[in-house]
Amino acid sequence: MAAPMDSSVTTDIGWRFDNSYARLPQRLFAQARPAYASAPRVMLLNTGLADALGLSLGALSPDGAAALFSGQAIPAGAQPIAQAYAGHQFGGFTMLGDGRAILLGEHLAPDGSRVDIQFKGSGQTPYSRRGDGRAALGPMLREFVISEAMHALGIPTTRSLAVVATGDPVYREERLKGAVLTRVAASHLRVGTFEFLAAHGDHVALRALADYTIKRHYPAAANAANPYLAFYQAVLERQMALIVQWQLVGFVHGVMNTDNMSIAGETIDYGPCAFMDRYDPGAVFSSIDAYGRYAYDQQPLIAQWNLARFADALLPLLDPVPDKAIELATEVLSSAGARFDAHWLAGMRAKLGLSNAMPGDDELARELFMWMHTAAADFTNTFRALATGDAALLAPASDQRFAAWHARWRGRIAAEGVSLETAQQRMRAASPVIIPRNQRVEETLAAAEQDDMTVMHRLLEALATPYDDRPRDAAYLSPAPEDSERYRTFCGT
Numbered sequence: 092m093a094a095p096m097d098s099s100v101t102t103d104i105g106w107r108f109d110n111s112y113a114r115l116p117q118r119l120f121a122q123a124r125p126a127y128a129s130a131p132r133v134m135l136l137n138t139g140l141a142d143a144l145g146l147s148l149g150a151l152s153p154d155g156a157a158a159l160f161s162g163q164a165i166p167a168g169a170q171p172i173a174q175a176y177a178g179h180q181f182g183g184f185t186m187l188g189d190g191r192a193i194l195l196g197e198h199l200a201p202d203g204s205r206v207d208i209q210f211k212g213s214g215q216t217p218y219s220r221r222g223d224g225r226a227a228l229g230p231m232l233r234e235f236v237i238s239e240a241m242h243a244l245g246i247p248t249t250r251s252l253a254v255v256a257t258g259d260p261v262y263r264e265e266r267l268k269g270a271v272l273t274r275v276a277a278s279h280l281r282v283g284t285f286e287f288l289a290a291h292g293d294h295v296a297l298r299a300l301a302d303y304t305i306k307r308h309y310p311a312a313a314n315a316a317n318p319y320l321a322f323y324q325a326v327l328e329r330q331m332a333l334i335v336q337w338q339l340v341g342f343v344h345g346v347m348n349t350d351n352m353s354i355a356g357e358t359i360d361y362g363p364c365a366f367m368d369r370y371d372p373g374a375v376f377s378s379i380d381a382y383g384r385y386a387y388d389q390q391p392l393i394a395q396w397n398l399a400r401f402a403d404a405l406l407p408l409l410d411p412v413p414d415k416a417i418e419l420a421t422e423v424l425s426s427a428g429a430r431f432d433a434h435w436l437a438g439m440r441a442k443l444g445l446s447n448a449m450p451g452d453d454e455l456a457r458e459l460f461m462w463m464h465t466a467a468a469d470f471t472n473t474f475r476a477l478a479t480g481d482a483a484l485l486a487p488a489s490d491q492r493f494a495a496w497h498a499r500w501r502g503r504i505a506a507e508g509v510s511l512e513t514a515q516q517r518m519r520a521a522s523p524v525i526i527p528r529n530q531r532v533e534e535t536l537a538a539a540e541q542d543d544m545t546v547m548h549r550l551l552e553a554l555a556t557p558y559d560d561r562p563r564d565a566a567y568l569s570p571a572p573e574d575s576e577r578y579r580t581f582c583g584t
C-alpha cells in the first residue's frame with residue numbers, strides 16, 4: 092500500500108530537489124512510492140547534518156518530522172524512484188535493484204554539493220522480488236550510529252539524517268519493529284549499476300551512465316585522452332584509499348558485494364559490519380559469511396576483485412577493439428595493489444608518528460601487527476597507547492618481542508630528530524580513542540527497543556569526537572571481555 096499524500100503536513104524545510112538520475116535511460120529506475128506507516132514516530136534526527144544541508148528541522152512538528160522521514164508526505168520537487176542495479180553477491184552474479192529503498196531525488200545543498208536523499212525500509216518496489224521492502228528498527232539505528240561514527244573518523248561514508256519507527260511490524264525470525272532510515276549519499280551509483288547495463292548489453296545507456304557519473308563525481312576525467320579509462324583509474328584510486336582507511340581503524344564491512352561498492356568512494360550499505368576489538372586479521376562478524384570471503388584481511392583483495400568486475404562492465408567504453416580494452420583495463424587494475432600499499436604505508440606512518448619516509452618503515456608497521464595478533468591486543472587501544480605514552484600498559488615487561496619492537500620504533504622516531512612527545516601529539520590525530528564498540532552499540536539498540544534513547548544519545552555524542560581524550564568517555568574504551576561470546580552480526584534486513 093502506498094502512502095497517501097498528507098497535505099496538512101509541512102515538508103518545506105529548505106529542500107531543493109533535482110532529479111538528474113531520473114533523467115537517465117529508463118531502464119535504470121522504476122517509479123516507487125513509500126509505503127503507508129500506521130504510527131510513524133521519530134527515533135533519531137541528525138540536526139548537525141541537516142544544518143550542513145541547509146535543512147531546518149526546527150520548522151517541523153514532531154508529527155511533521157515523523158511524516159516526512161517515513162515517506163508519508165513527499166517534499167515538493169522530489170520524484171521517488173527505485174534504482175536498478177545488478178551485483179556479484181559472494182561471487183555470484185544477480186540482477187537486483189532497490190528492493191527496500193526509495194530515492195527521493197538529489198538535494199542541492201547551500202555549499203553547492205548534490206546529495207542523494209534515500210529512504211531505506213520504506214516498503215516494496217518493483218525490484219523487491221520476494222522481500223517485504225521493510226527494515227527493522229535495530230539495523231537502521233545501527234547504520235545511523237556506525238555511519239555517523241565513520242564520518243566523525245574522517246572516513247568517506249554515506250550519512251544518516253533520520254530514523255523513524257513506522258509503528259508496523261516486520262517479520263524476520265521474530266516479529267520486530269519496522270523503521271525507515273533516511274540516508275544521505277554523494278550518490279547511490281554502484282559498481283553493480285554499471286554491471287546491470289553491461290548485462291543488458293545496452294552500451295548506449297552504459298555510455299550515458301558513465302558520462303553522467305564522470306560529470307557528477309570525476310569531472311577531471313572528462314579532459315583526459317581516454318575519459319573512461321581516466322574515470323576507471325580515478326574510481327580505483329578512491330576505492331583503494333577508502334579500504335586503507337577501513338584497515339587503519341579495524342573496520343570490517345562484512346558484505347563487499349559489487350552492489351555495495353559506491354562509485355563515489357563512500358562506505359555504503361552498512362549491514363553486518365563491525366569494528367574489531369582484539370586484532371585478528373581473519374576477523375569476520377557476518378553470520379552469513381561462513382568462508383570468510385569478506386574477512387578484514389581480504390578487504391583489499393575483494394576491492395580489487397570488485398574493480399575487475401567494474402572493468403568488465405566498462406570494457407565496451409574503453410576501446411572499440413576488445414583486446415585493446417582488456418589491455419588498458421588490466422594495466423590500470425594491476426596498479427591497485429601498489430596504490431593500496433602506498434596509502435597504507437602513509438597512513439601507518441601517521442599512526443606511528445613518522446613524518447618522513449625511511450627504508451624499513453613498512454616492516455616496522457607490519458611487525459607491530461604481527462605482535463598485536465599473537466598478543467591478541469586491542470586494535471584501537473594499542474595505537475592510542477603508543478600515542479599517549481602508555482605503551483607500558485600494552486604488554487608485560489617480560490614480552491621481549493614487544494620490547495624489541497618498541498625500542499626500534501623509538502629509535503626510528505629519534506632518527507627524525509623530533510622528540511617522542513612531538514611525534515605522539517601528531518599520532519593522536521591519526522588514531523581514534525573512541526570507536527563504536529560492538530557491545531556498546533548493542534546496548535544502545537536494546538535500550539532503544541524499550542524506547543529509551545538516552546543511551547544512544549550518549550554514545551553518539553562520544554563518537555562525534557573520536558580523537559579527543561575526555562575522562563567522561565572512559566566507559567567507551569574497553570573491549571568486550573575476553574571470554575564474551577564471539578560477536579555476530581546479521582544482514583540489516
Ligand code: AMP
Binds near residue numbers: 190218346
Ligand atoms: P543488501 O544485502 O542490503 O545490500 O541487499 C541486497 C539486495 O537485496 C538489494 O537489492 C536489496 O534491495 C534487496 N533487499 C534486501 N532486503 C530486502 C527486503 N527486506 N525486501 C526487498 N528487498 C530487499
Ligand code: MG
Binds near residue numbers: 350351360
Ligand atoms: Mg546493498
